[in-house]
Amino acid sequence: MLDINTLKFDEKGLIPAIVVDATSKKVLTLAYMNKESLEISIKEQKTCFYSRSRNELWRKGETSGNFQHIVSITADCDNDALVVLVNKDGPACHTGTDSCFTKTVFESDTNSVFSMDTLYNLLVGRKNDKPEGSYTTYLFEKGIDKILKKVGEECTEVIIGAKSGDKAETVYEIADLAYHVMVLMVEMGISVDDIKAELASRHIIDHKVKQEKMTK
Numbered sequence: 001m002l003d004i005n006t007l008k009f010d011e012k013g014l015i016p017a018i019v020v021d022a023t024s025k026k027v028l029t030l031a032y033m034n035k036e037s038l039e040i041s042i043k044e045q046k047t048c049f050y051s052r053s054r055n056e057l058w059r060k061g062e063t064s065g066n067f068q069h070i071v072s073i074t075a076d077c078d079n080d081a082l083v084v085l086v087n088k089d090g091p092a093c094h095t096g097t098d099s100c101f102t103k104t105v106f107e108s109d110t111n112s113v114f115s116m117d118t119l120y121n122l123l124v125g126r127k128n129d130k131p132e133g134s135y136t137t138y139l140f141e142k143g144i145d146k147i148l149k150k151v152g153e154e155c156t157e158v159i160i161g162a163k164s165g166d167k168a169e170t171v172y173e174i175a176d177l178a179y180h181v182m183v184l185m186v187e188m189g190i191s192v193d194d195i196k197a198e199l200a201s202r203h204i205i206d207h208k209v210k211q212e213k214m215t216k
Contacts, residue, residue, distance in 0.1 A: 002075055002079075004035065004038055004039070004042075006079055007035075007038075007075060007079050007080070007082075008078065008079045008080040009034065009035065009080075010080075012052075013034045013035065014032040014033065014034055014050060014052070015032065015033055015034075015038070015080060015081065015082060016030060016031075016032055016081050016082065017030070017031050017032060017033045017047075017049065017073075017081075017082040017083075017084050018030055018081070018082065018083050018084065019031060019047065019068060019084045019086055019092065020083060020084065020085050020086070021086065021087075021088060021092075021099075022071045022085045022086055022087050022200075023087065023193060023196045023197055023200055024117070024192075024193055024196065026098070026099055027099060027101055028068075028086070028088065028092035028093075028098070028099045028100065028101075029092045029093065029099070029100040029101075030100070031047075031049040031060075032049060032050050032052060033048070033049055033050055033082065034050045034057075036050075036057065037049055037050045037057050038073075038082075040057070040059070041070060041073070041084075042070075042073070044059075045069060045070045046059065046060070046061070046067050046068060046069055046070060047059070047060040047067075047068040047070060047084060047086060048060070061089060061090075064090065064094075065089065065090065066088065066089050066090030066091055066092070067088070067089045067090075068084075068086040068087070068088050068089070068092070069086060069087045069088070069089070070084060070085070070086055071085040071086060071087060072084075072085045073085075116182070116192050117192050119179075119182060120182055120185070120186065120191070120192050123136060123182055123183055123186045124186055126140065127140045127186050127187070136183060139180075139183050140183070140186075140187065143187075144184075144187055144188075147180065147183055147184050147187055148184065150180045150183075151177070151180045151181060151184055154173060154176045154177035154180050155177060157173040157176065157177070158170060158173045158174055158177050160173075161173045
């Protein structure tokens with residue numbers, strides 16, 4: 001464990017702290033800490049920063065209730081910047097948005113990164129705009145019964161592919177299943193973060209169960 005006395009604070013006694021959502025891995029904000037606020041953050045396991053505009057300590061969520069519960073704090077290779085992994089109670093930005101980073105400066109047409117979040121957002125767009133000729137539009141127009149039928153069919157296809165030992169076919173069918181499940185999620189208003197949070201809570205329970213077995 002790194003001794004905080006080895007961290008390199010700048011001439012004003014500050015160090016940048018990049019706050020990241022532990023579940024989604026989304027960058028939430030960039031703030032600054034001094035040694036005192038870092039010590040408070042570690043002790044209370046909630047983010048405490050130093051406001052450069054007000055020249056005072058401020059605990060995130062003190063007035064808004066949007067606390068950030070610290071999972072870990074990691075220093076970079078030069079010991080002059082921190083990444084703070086958190087579980088948040090609400091929006092990170094004072095404007096009410098999930099993250100302070102919402103204004104796109106540049107987006108490449110050729111270099112794209114696939115994620116469940118981008119697929120989910122695409123499906124939300126299909127549900128709202130309902131472009132003609134889209135299979136996803138068709139599913140949303142048919143409604144929950146049709147979507148559930150497709151989920152059931154794709155479950156069966158996954159089983160058949162896996163039972164036959166065909167890896168490529170199973171991957172293909174799992175992708176189909178994942179797509180239709182996400183259509184169902186959008187239809188029911190279930191977000192990707194809802195699923196991640198549920199899985200994270202099960203991980204904690206599983207970890208505790210393992211510890212209990214080891215102590216018996």
